[in-house]
Amino acid sequence: MIPxxxxxxxxxxxxxxxxxxxxxxxxxxxxxxGIELMLNAVNVNLIAFWHYYAQIHSRPYVHGxxxxxxxxxxxxxxxxxxxxxxxxxxxRRQTPVVDELTLLKG
Amino acid sequence: xxxxxxxxxxxxxxLLAFFAIVLFTHRNNAVSxxxxxxxxxxxxxxxxxxxxxxxxxxxxxxxxxxxAIQWLPTGSTGLEIGIQIDPLSAVTLFFVAWTVLMIxxxxxxxxxxxxxxxxxxxxGLPPHGAEIQDAHGHKHRVPSIEPMYARFFALIxxxxxxxxxxxxxxxxxxxxxxxxxxxxCSYLLIGFWYGKESARNAMIKAFLTTRVGDVFMxxxxxxxxxxxxxxxxxxxxxxxxxxxxxxxxxxxxxGISWAGxxxxxxxxxxxxxxxxxxxxxxxxxxxxxxxxxxxxxxxxTMVSAGxxxxxxxxxxxxxxxxxxxxxxPMLLMGGxxxxxxxxxxxxxxxxxxxxxxxxxxxxxxxxxMIAALGVGAYVAAAFHLITHAFFKALLFxxxxxxxxxxxxxxxxxxxxxDPQNMLFxxxxxxxxxxxxxxxxxxGLALSGFPLITAGFWSKDxxxxxxxxxxxxxxxxxLALAALLTAFYTMRQITLTFLGKPRSQSxxxxxxxxxxxxxxxxxLSFFAITVGWVGIPQYFPLIGGILPNWFEEFVGSMLLxxxxxxxxxxxPLITSLVVALGGLLxxxxxxxxxxxxxxxxxxxxxxxxxxxxxxxxxxEIYQWAFIRPARWLAETLTDRWLDRTIIDGVLxxxxxxxMWLGKTLRQWIDLPVINGAGDLTASGTRNIGTYLRSLQSGxxxxxxxxxxxxxxxxxxxxxFLWVIG
Numbered sequence: 001m002i003p004x005x006x007x008x009x010x011x012x013x014x015x016x017x018x019x020x021x022x023x024x025x026x027x028x029x030x031x032x033x034g035i036e037l038m039l040n041a042v043n044v045n046l047i048a049f050w051h052y053y054a055q056i057h058s059r060p061y062v063h064g065x066x067x068x069x070x071x072x073x074x075x076x077x078x079x080x081x082x083x084x085x086x087x088x089x090x091x092r093r094q095t096p097v098v099d100e101l102t103l104l105k106g
Numbered sequence: 107x108x109x110x111x112x113x114x115x116x117x118x119x120x121l122l123a124f125f126a127i128v129l130f131t132h133r134n135n136a137v138s139x140x141x142x143x144x145x146x147x148x149x150x151x152x153x154x155x156x157x158x159x160x161x162x163x164x165x166x167x168x169x170x171x172x173x174a175i176q177w178l179p180t181g182s183t184g185l186e187i188g189i190q191i192d193p194l195s196a197v198t199l200f201f202v203a204w205t206v207l208m209i210x211x212x213x214x215x216x217x218x219x220x221x222x223x224x225x226x227x228x229x230g231l232p233p234h235g236a237e238i239q240d241a242h243g244h245k246h247r248v249p250s251i252e253p254m255y256a257r258f259f260a261l262i263x264x265x266x267x268x269x270x271x272x273x274x275x276x277x278x279x280x281x282x283x284x285x286x287x288x289x290x291c292s293y294l295l296i297g298f299w300y301g302k303e304s305a306r307n308a309m310i311k312a313f314l315t316t317r318v319g320d321v322f323m324x325x326x327x328x329x330x331x332x333x334x335x336x337x338x339x340x341x342x343x344x345x346x347x348x349x350x351x352x353x354x355x356x357x358x359x360x361g362i363s364w365a366g367x368x369x370x371x372x373x374x375x376x377x378x379x380x381x382x383x384x385x386x387x388x389x390x391x392x393x394x395x396x397x398x399x400x401x402x403x404x405x406x407t408m409v410s411a412g413x414x415x416x417x418x419x420x421x422x423x424x425x426x427x428x429x430x431x432x433x434x435p436m437l438l439m440g441g442x443x444x445x446x447x448x449x450x451x452x453x454x455x456x457x458x459x460x461x462x463x464x465x466x467x468x469x470x471x472x473x474x475m476i477a478a479l480g481v482g483a484y485v486a487a488a489f490h491l492i493t494h495a496f497f498k499a500l501l502f503x504x505x506x507x508x509x510x511x512x513x514x515x516x517x518x519x520x521x522x523x524d525p526q527n528m529l530f531x532x533x534x535x536x537x538x539x540x541x542x543x544x545x546x547x548x549g550l551a552l553s554g555f556p557l558i559t560a561g562f563w564s565k566d567x568x569x570x571x572x573x574x575x576x577x578x579x580x581x582x583x584l585a586l587a588a589l590l591t592a593f594y595t596m597r598q599i600t601l602t603f604l605g606k607p608r609s610q611s612x613x614x615x616x617x618x619x620x621x622x623x624x625x626x627x628x629l630s631f632f633a634i635t636v637g638w639v640g641i642p643q644y645f646p647l648i649g650g651i652l653p654n655w656f657e658e659f660v661g662s663m664l665l666x667x668x669x670x671x672x673x674x675x676x677p678l679i680t681s682l683v684v685a686l687g688g689l690l691x692x693x694x695x696x697x698x699x700x701x702x703x704x705x706x707x708x709x710x711x712x713x714x715x716x717x718x719x720x721x722x723x724x725e726i727y728q729w730a731f732i733r734p735a736r737w738l739a740e741t742l743t744d745r746w747l748d749r750t751i752i753d754g755v756l757x758x759x760x761x762x763x764m765w766l767g768k769t770l771r772q773w774i775d776l777p778v779i780n781g782a783g784d785l786t787a788s789g790t791r792n793i794g795t796y797l798r799s800l801q802s803g804x805x806x807x808x809x810x811x812x813x814x815x816x817x818x819x820x821x822x823x824x825f826l827w828v829i830g
Binding site for chain 1: 801802803804805806809810813
């Protein structure tokens with residue numbers, strides 16, 4: 001059986017890639033993609049912890065799976081809203097670059 | 107209607123006219139003067155009806171026409187307002203109604219009704235005259251209508267109301283009300299031409315001077331009310347119990363009974379109103395008003411009110427008088443009256459203004475009446491009051507007519523002379539015959555021309571009364587005054603009407619319109635005939651042909667008629683001599699005046715100057731009262747008390763406050779409170795300035811910062827809790 005640490009290291013790596021993408025990419029669509037990566041890293045974590053937890057207790061728990069499914073739903077909704085926002089911002093500003101969307105500058 | 111109801115309506119008529127003119131018709135001259143005339147005319151008609159009823163009533167003095175209603179409840183007692191017609195008020199009503207009506211009619215002409223408006227006339231100044239063009243294209247200057255014509259009629263209507271009120275009332279309080287309204291009207295009418303400074307000064311002088319007397323009178327009134335609980339004439343004057351009670355009660359002033367004190371206080375009111383020495387100074391200056399006002403207020407009616415008051419209160423003034431020893435108020439009246447009679451007569455000798463001569467003669471004649479009361483000649487005083495009202499109204503209106511004629515001449519010739527100065531007149535008898543003959547009748551009545559004129563009979567009675575009372579000093583002073591009266595009256599007549607004109611204007615003088623001369627004729631009729639109702643029984647030859655109605659009628663007012671005096675021919679001879687002698691001397695001295703210069707000025711020298719300047723009484727008052735009062739007001743109160751002490755205290759208080767405020771501001775407000783406030787504001791702003799650089803609007807930077815913070819917190823937690 002694959003030790004849990006491998007899953008966690010993979011998940012952490014995935015999360016860091018997503019975090020880097022969200023912070024460093026200029027394109028709003030790429031930022032959204034980075035966020036998706038971070039969400040999926042979390043999903044990997046959740047599934048991994050659920051799998052080991054269920055095996056240790058030898059019981060057929062499903063709450064890890066349900067949690068992950070919820071995350072998918074939320075992520076899908078987030079992508080739908082996020083992409084709509086990005087398209088709307090693009091239509092107004094003719095740019096997908098978030099550095100130029102500084103309306104909230106103090 | 108009962109006669110009492112009629113009496114109530116007498117004063118109401120002019121009052122209604124006053125309100126109607128003031129409120130509704132003051133823009134229309136004709137309607138206004140008709141309203142005033144109708145008011146005065148109805149009052150006259152009612153007065154005549156009432157007078158007719160009064161003289162037919164038996165025993166009127168004991169049972170006068172009277173009616174009263176409750177007016178002011180004052181605790182346990184109450185003041186009533188009511189009317190009362192007894193013999194004294196009946197005869198007063200008679201002469202007031204006649205003179206008022208005549209003066210109203212005369213005023214129409216005097217104020218040039220029907221003449222064009224003057225180009226330069228404006229309210230508050232006498233009319234200057236207007237330029238008109240006749241059919242041939244010639245330009246003339248003619249008199250112009252008074253700019254405030256309606257206002258004049260409103261004011262004299264109010265004045266007539268007050269005088270009628272004063273006459274018909276039955277108590278002292280209402281009398282005082284009428285008295286004060288007349289004071290107000292006098293003030294307003296003296297200052298009728300308020301554009302002239304002299305008129306303004308005169309109006310204030312008249313008001314203040316009479317006010318001095320009024321205050322004392324009010325004190326007397328209050329004392330009388332507090333002692334007797336009533337101000338009704340009948341209840342006080344017809345009631346021996348009350349009179350004796352007042353006479354025997356001691357007043358706070360040592361040696362004077364309450365009757366004496368109240369009498370003196372009321373008499374001081376008379377001194378003010380009837381212009382007796384030392385409060386006589388206002389009356390000559392009152393000649394600043396239009397001449398009808400001088401006639402009405404300052405000769406016929408208002409000044410008569412003062413004499414009327416003391417005649418009315420003679421029973422109180424003379425309580426305790428046994429026919430030999432005069433009471434204190436009587437002594438005072440005798441002294442002041444006789445002195446004023448002589449004093450004013452001497453001043454009149456040296457006056458050149460036709461109206462001023464008459465003003466001083468009014469003062470002198472009023473002094474006569476007061477002196478008559480002082481020696482107990484009650485009926486004679488009332489008699490002289492009435493005859494004087496008629497002939498003095500006549501003389502004033504006549505002088506107004508003369509002035510009018512002279513003004514006509516002045517307008518015609520354009521001369522720069524005073525149209526009231528007698529020295530510029532002369533020869534007017536040809537130009538103004540009606541005015542001359544009526545003025546002559548009035549003048550002779552004033553000087554007491556024997557037998558035919560009214561003034562002779564009343565003056566003769568006063569002289570014989572003074573002689574009979576044993577007050578020989580008063581008798582001789584009055585006789586001397588009568589001599590001077592005749593002298594200055596003749597001087598006036600001679601300078602004005604006789605001889606030759608002494609100026610261009612006098613040559614071009616013109617007789618006044620019939621509306622002015624008709625009242626003169628009516629009044630001159632009375633100036634002669636009114637004396638015949640009081641011819642004494644004892645008079646040689648003609649005594650007893652006509653009954654001495656007046657003495658019976660008015661004399662019944664006294665509870666105990668004075669004992670018939672012992673008659674002597676000396677006063678009669680004296681009055682004949684002084685009247686005729688004075689007239690003769692006056693004619694001799696002034697018949698040959700050809701230049702506008704008084705022939706007596708040189709021989710009399712300093713005396714003339716003294717008289718000319720009215721014994722410098724005005725200057726003495728200026729020095730003794732007005733300057734100290736001004737000093738008190740300007741220097742003591744204003745400069746020292748007010749500006750130095752009070753202002754000083756206030757200013758130092760203010761300065762201390764300023765200092766305190768500045769200090770607090772400098773040391774507490776500015777550093778502490780303002781500093782804290784400013785610091786809060788600037789600190790917030792500085793923090794904001796620092797923080798705003800974080801707010802770049804770049805989402806990824808926020809996220810990075812968030813990440814860094816999370817990392818820092820995580821490290822902190824790790825070191826604090828996990829390891830520590």
